[in-house]
Amino acid sequence: MDNKLNVNLTPRQLAERWGCSEGHLANLRSAGKGPVFFRPTGGKVLYPLAGIEMHERERLVRSTAEDAIRREHLSTQTVEG
Numbered sequence: 001m002d003n004k005l006n007v008n009l010t011p012r013q014l015a016e017r018w019g020c021s022e023g024h025l026a027n028l029r030s031a032g033k034g035p036v037f038f039r040p041t042g043g044k045v046l047y048p049l050a051g052i053e054m055h056e057r058e059r060l061v062r063s064t065a066e067d068a069i070r071r072e073h074l075s076t077q078t079v080e081g
Helices: 011-018 022-031 049-058 064-080
Strands: none
Touching: 011 022
16 A cells, blocks of 8 residues: 555655756755755655655646635745844
8 A cells, every 4th residue: 555654755756756956855945945845864855755746736726816826925024024
C-alpha cells in the first residue's frame, strides 16, 4: 500500500516535478514560502509528498485575476508579519 506520509522527494525530484531549479527551491526554503521540508541527517533536505500536495492545493486558482489577488494577499502578509 502506498502511504504518502512515508514518501519523500529530494530537491532534485521536486524541481523536476515543478519544472524549476533546485536553487529556486532553496530560495523558497530560505524565505519560508515553499512546502514543508525536513533535514533527516546532515544538510540533506527532503520534502514529504503529503506536504508538497498540500502546498500545491493551497495555490490552486480558477483565473489569473484570482491568482493576482492571492499573490497580493501573500505579499501583504509577508510585509506586515
